[in-house]
């Protein structure tokens with residue numbers, strides 16, 4: 001299956017949220033990466049057919065979303081940022097409710113619900129009220145509801161938001177498992193969420209697709225632009241002001257500072273060492289000054 005996003009534009013009054021977005025997606029996992037407000041949700045809502053594009057079109061194997069109508073929606077599984085769970089519903093009741101909305105019969109639904117609750121590891125919690133679920137459990141239930149109609153295109157909007165590290169790993173494994181015969185599109189602003197599972201990363205900035213590359217290709221785009229230097233602590237402030245710092249660590253009483261960018265510091269008596277780039281460096285490079293180093297100095 002080939003999903004073609006062709007010249008998609010979305011305008012809200014005078015705001016262009018998605019700007020001439022073009023991409024071709026095959027089976028596999030695609031990470032849609034961008035800062036808050038980049039236009040990810042807007043694009044995913046258009047792909048999920050809950051919002052209309054201002055112009056452009058979405059094609060599945062060359063057929064227009066608008067002409068396919070209901071047939072298009074049957075291909076889609078969608079996990080929005082806010083699912084709108086009913087707190088008093090049990091997991092099982094909620095899934096039956098979604099089946100009804102999707103036009104899946106009770107008999108067919110029962111088989112699918114049993115299978116999916118097992119798959120997302122919520123079988124023993126099926127009778128529990130969603131109001132008592134953790135963030136990770138809710139996300140797994142969200143995935144289950146998106147998979148009820150066995151979609152060929154799975155759209156996940158910030159699926160790892162609010163998950164703890166363990167839940168994140170479990171969730172990533174689940175996605176990798178699902179993606180064998182599907183197009184999975186997953187939006188995030190956290191690079192580690194897609195580092196090892198995405199076949200391709202689509203970098204979105206101010207509504208525009210700026211790159212569509214494999215994680216390795218992305219890393220290659222910053223090769224030669226990552227270095228580290230050892231400095232005294234009092235120099236850190238100046239370095240941070242002038243360069244993009246991706247990591248700071250203490251080393252023998254000095255600070256080892258990792259820097260990303262086209263330019264390198266030229267400090268008398270210090271040597272700039274070339275470093276092997278990683279996706280964190282890529283993120284910092286693409287998102288420039290908007291992305292700030294979170295956390296402090298690692299020891």
Ligand SMILES: Nc1ncnc2c1ncn2[C@@H]1O[C@H](COP(=O)(O)OP(=O)(O)OP(=O)(O)O)[C@@H](O)[C@H]1O
Pocket residue numbers: 012015016017034035036037038039040041042043
């Ligand atoms: N209904 C709307 N009316 C007006 N402006 C909107 C509307 N929806 C989104 N926008 C604007 O479009 C831009 C893109 O928003 P969008 O939610 O798609 O970004 P995002 O990348 O998903 O960010 P986030 O991660 O914060 O959800 C933002 O500037 C947002 O304020």
